[in-house]
Amino acid sequence: MAKHADLSIDFLGFKCENPFFLSSSPVSGTYEMCAKFLEAGGGGVFYKTLTTTIPEECSPRFDVQRKEATPFISFKNMEQTSDKPYQDNLDAMKKLKENYPNKLIIGSIMGMDEDNWEEMARDYTALGIDMLELNFSCPQMTYEGMGSDVGASVELIDKYVRAARRGSNLPLIAKMTPNIEKMEIPARAAINAGAQAISTINTIKAITGMDFDHFTALPVVNGKSSISGLSGKATKPIALRFITNMAQDSELKDIPLSGIGGIETWEDAAEFIMAGASNVQFTTSVMQYGYRIVEDMISGLSIYLAEKGFDKLEDFVGIALKNIIPADDIERDFKILPQINYDKCVNCGRCYISCFDAAHQAIEWDNKNRKPTIDENKCVGCQLCLQVCPVYDCITPGKVLFKEEDQFGMGSKTKWKDNAVNKHDVIVGKYDRP
Amino acid sequence: MSNSNNVGVKEGISLKPSQGYLEETVTPFTPFLAMEEAARCLLCYNPPCSEGCPADTNPGDFIRAIRFRNFKGAAEIIRSNNILGGVCARVCPYEKTCEGACERSGIDKPIQIGRLQRYITDFEKTTGFQVLDPPPSTKEKVAMIGAGPASLSAAATLAMKGYSVTIFEEKKKAGGVLSYGIVPARLPQYVVDEEIEYVTNLGVEIKLNTKVGKDITLDEIRNQGYKAILLGAGMQISRTLDVPGLDLEGVTTAVEYLGKARSNDKDFNPGKNVVVIGGGDVALDCATTARLKDAESVTVLYRRTREEAPANRQELEYTESLGINFAFTLSPAVFEGENGKLTTIKANGTRNKSAMKLEADTVVFAIGQQPEDFSKVVEGIGLDKNNFVTSLENGKTNIPDIFVAGDIDLDSIKTVVNSVQGGKIAAKSIEEYLTKAGRKQASCSPMHPKGGK
Ligand SMILES: Cc1cc2nc3c(=O)[nH]c(=O)nc-3n(C[C@H](O)[C@H](O)[C@H](O)COP(=O)(O)OP(=O)(O)OC[C@H]3O[C@@H](n4cnc5c(N)ncnc54)[C@H](O)[C@@H]3O)c2cc1C
Ligand SMILES: Cc1cc2nc3c(=O)[nH]c(=O)nc-3n(C[C@H](O)[C@H](O)[C@H](O)COP(=O)(O)O)c2cc1C
Ligand code: SF4
Ligand code: SF4
Numbered sequence A: 001m002a003k004h005a006d007l008s009i010d011f012l013g014f015k016c017e018n019p020f021f022l023s024s025s026p027v028s029g030t031y032e033m034c035a036k037f038l039e040a041g042g043g044g045v046f047y048k049t050l051t052t053t054i055p056e057e058c059s060p061r062f063d064v065q066r067k068e069a070t071p072f073i074s075f076k077n078m079e080q081t082s083d084k085p086y087q088d089n090l091d092a093m094k095k096l097k098e099n100y101p102n103k104l105i106i107g108s109i110m111g112m113d114e115d116n117w118e119e120m121a122r123d124y125t126a127l128g129i130d131m132l133e134l135n136f137s138c139p140q141m142t143y144e145g146m147g148s149d150v151g152a153s154v155e156l157i158d159k160y161v162r163a164a165r166r167g168s169n170l171p172l173i174a175k176m177t178p179n180i181e182k183m184e185i186p187a188r189a190a191i192n193a194g195a196q197a198i199s200t201i202n203t204i205k206a207i208t209g210m211d212f213d214h215f216t217a218l219p220v221v222n223g224k225s226s227i228s229g230l231s232g233k234a235t236k237p238i239a240l241r242f243i244t245n246m247a248q249d250s251e252l253k254d255i256p257l258s259g260i261g262g263i264e265t266w267e268d269a270a271e272f273i274m275a276g277a278s279n280v281q282f283t284t285s286v287m288q289y290g291y292r293i294v295e296d297m298i299s300g301l302s303i304y305l306a307e308k309g310f311d312k313l314e315d316f317v318g319i320a321l322k323n324i325i326p327a328d329d330i331e332r333d334f335k336i337l338p339q340i341n342y343d344k345c346v347n348c349g350r351c352y353i354s355c356f357d358a359a360h361q362a363i364e365w366d367n368k369n370r371k372p373t374i375d376e377n378k379c380v381g382c383q384l385c386l387q388v389c390p391v392y393d394c395i396t397p398g399k400v401l402f403k404e405e406d407q408f409g410m411g412s413k414t415k416w417k418d419n420a421v422n423k424h425d426v427i428v429g430k431y432d433r434p
Numbered sequence B: 001m002s003n004s005n006n007v008g009v010k011e012g013i014s015l016k017p018s019q020g021y022l023e024e025t026v027t028p029f030t031p032f033l034a035m036e037e038a039a040r041c042l043l044c045y046n047p048p049c050s051e052g053c054p055a056d057t058n059p060g061d062f063i064r065a066i067r068f069r070n071f072k073g074a075a076e077i078i079r080s081n082n083i084l085g086g087v088c089a090r091v092c093p094y095e096k097t098c099e100g101a102c103e104r105s106g107i108d109k110p111i112q113i114g115r116l117q118r119y120i121t122d123f124e125k126t127t128g129f130q131v132l133d134p135p136p137s138t139k140e141k142v143a144m145i146g147a148g149p150a151s152l153s154a155a156a157t158l159a160m161k162g163y164s165v166t167i168f169e170e171k172k173k174a175g176g177v178l179s180y181g182i183v184p185a186r187l188p189q190y191v192v193d194e195e196i197e198y199v200t201n202l203g204v205e206i207k208l209n210t211k212v213g214k215d216i217t218l219d220e221i222r223n224q225g226y227k228a229i230l231l232g233a234g235m236q237i238s239r240t241l242d243v244p245g246l247d248l249e250g251v252t253t254a255v256e257y258l259g260k261a262r263s264n265d266k267d268f269n270p271g272k273n274v275v276v277i278g279g280g281d282v283a284l285d286c287a288t289t290a291r292l293k294d295a296e297s298v299t300v301l302y303r304r305t306r307e308e309a310p311a312n313r314q315e316l317e318y319t320e321s322l323g324i325n326f327a328f329t330l331s332p333a334v335f336e337g338e339n340g341k342l343t344t345i346k347a348n349g350t351r352n353k354s355a356m357k358l359e360a361d362t363v364v365f366a367i368g369q370q371p372e373d374f375s376k377v378v379e380g381i382g383l384d385k386n387n388f389v390t391s392l393e394n395g396k397t398n399i400p401d402i403f404v405a406g407d408i409d410l411d412s413i414k415t416v417v418n419s420v421q422g423g424k425i426a427a428k429s430i431e432e433y434l435t436k437a438g439r440k441q442a443s444c445s446p447m448h449p450k451g452g453k
């Protein structure tokens, strides 16, 4: 068999078989469900969040965003915490740990007040599970002072982390809400109050779409609807940004991070790890495809790491952080012209339309031969055409032109020279891996 | 390049009017198209496509791997189950195997599994991704007769378990029908060569130009220390009909005609007026070969109707689109010639009193094959009246150290993918046999060699 790297990695002192976990949600809602995922190869589970009072749920409670025929671009839910009896859930977590001692079993709690946080922490600790996740981030709780209300308040976070700490000596992971501009601030508060790690993102407050007959948001619950949490692939870019922010924060940079948000493939997972997460969690992709997706995460990531020569996953954690820099440090003295491979071009004209209507009118269109030609002077190298072209590897990055010296602020009037590649080699990204 | 002038009817076929004999007919997927096709897959539970694959190539799993952008994992799934994955991707009768079982047909049309499999095996090659990493060969020596798909598959399976395998092949090229039968438009030679190289890179030795029974005997093989022998000799004899004029120059068989076309591209004479007899895929291969090699007129003569012809429908339509004539419910009655050379074929209706006379300088029999007689080569081997080996279960024969796989096995389905599976199964039986024999030997060997107590 091909070489596969070892994916085991430490998380707060626990040696995880691999970095792939179910996030706290209905996909981790019973013993049997978690067990099936662990049997499929998953490294651990964050069990569905409990509250001591079972919430009332609505029906229907989900909506999906489609783009053309593709479903689940993003996913909206109106669910709250577990709808199963508290004690049944505690029993399930206990049994999971007993039967899967080598897998990471984490319980997620959400208290109503300080006493309740402390009491739940104590109940969970007695189960023998590995860690606690503190849910400060559900955006659709029907009780005030719970869920993402907490995640946005430094005072509440401080109070509740301390309360949980009083009830438990287990490692505490604070699950943060993305419904906020700077996550570093509440995250620091959680760490200062005694949490050991941060997990994020929980869902983003959103509306996926409207109903055109009942004039409300989706899903329609007897004629009405609410703003509630969005998850799935479309949220990944936002989640990656939060993880990067925290991994680069001076106070948080040594705090272990657990990345969540739109993870579907091994590549998605690898992206979070590159951005500083030491493991990842997922829900929506499992809702759509089932636990088996973890098989390709394991296979794909272990082959990739072996090929890149990483001996242990740890060495890969945060590897991209030094290359993600402030926008004003980005080099801006060259442009990369796209080049069209006419053997592949199917003469659709999409590049021409996008360049004319949305870029710099730099593509000329020969209507008779249906042939696009790039005007090097007008082209600014934005590469919109390259992204739009429907043919694989038809438009690719081509010639590099450098600015003539000292033309700051010339904009489209800038002069370019052709032979200046001597300055330095330009590293070009691949816009779609094979 | 615009696809607007395609006249092909087969999915993915880009048949240009000037299609060459050596040009592969089906175009490969680009990465975008492969993703699009994988996204069409319903990702079924217990995927029926996987159950439909005779060689357990596991399309359900490898398509899912593509969908989740795990291309190398997909390559691993294919290659570790089917050593001839790239060949099968091109020649499998998908409509009867994986694609025939595909649930997507309930919505519109099946997933193009063969083309996805080809995309991944091509990707594996272009990226140089090495799936199989064989252990050193420390176990017994195993010999195989014939280097076709059955032996290649068995050899790879055993090499991966540490056995040292030698294949004896009478021809100057390995591959069996892959190198001497199937037309390059469907299976280019480089694909065959690369997959054979894959097998030899696992440590398997192929001795070419060595016919067992002529250049080496079975006893010699046994005496050289081979502890088990696989018979994978295929079907080398073409059936013909008892028609007057059979010995005229210009009367030939499919295996001979295709083999010549494929191996000596320049000297091969396709004939001017060619008649092919038969209604299966091999007959169509002969007809397209004649056409693509510029025969002037090509006619396929078949004794039953078009509907009854066993040939693949898409291939049949494709062949028709090349301008090849078909004459159904007709059977040859007599071949006539001048100076020993074929000039005319007379055929009679099989269902009525029709009669037909065709000018022809070449007639190709494509009505089936059968194995050579191995009763002298492997003495005592159980054979049926047509020389097929009557196997016991799982590739075992009535002789303990002789195993069988592929077309020569009476019970086999005569395709490449079934031969691959036959090879895998026989390899397992060989392993069991050698492990047992090894254990017996160990327990029989005296504990105290000097006889003392
Ligand atoms: C024209 C043609 C087209 C076909 N097209 C398809 C197709 O599209 N798809 C498909 O799935 N199947 C196809 N088949 C069937 C398929 O090729 C066979 O089922 C398959 O090749 C059988 O494999 P094998 O290893 O049993 O035998 P073979 O491929 O026949 O290989 C046997 C080998 O043994 C060698 N040999 C024989 N006797 C000896 C001896 N005494 N000593 C040493 N070597 C010996 C032969 O030279 C040969 O190389 C086709 C067959 C033909 C003839
Ligand atoms: C239906 C549903 C219910 C969820 N319930 C919880 C929960 O009880 N506790 C929690 O911490 N997060 C909950 N989440 C949030 C997920 O754990 C996760 O943070 C979020 O969905 C983003 O990941 P994803 O894009 O992989 O789904 C829920 C998400 C969904 C879709
Ligand atoms: S978008 Fe691509 S295929 Fe279409 S005209 Fe432009 S270069 Fe050609
Ligand atoms: S080996 Fe052939 S039958 Fe099996 S999945 Fe591949 S193409 Fe289909």
Ligand code: SF4
Pocket: B040, B041, B042, B043, B044, B047, B048, B049, B050, B059, B060, B063, B101, B102, B103, B104, B111, B113
């Ligand atoms: S049967 Fe068809 S749709 Fe279902 S998994 Fe297989 S290829 Fe996909």
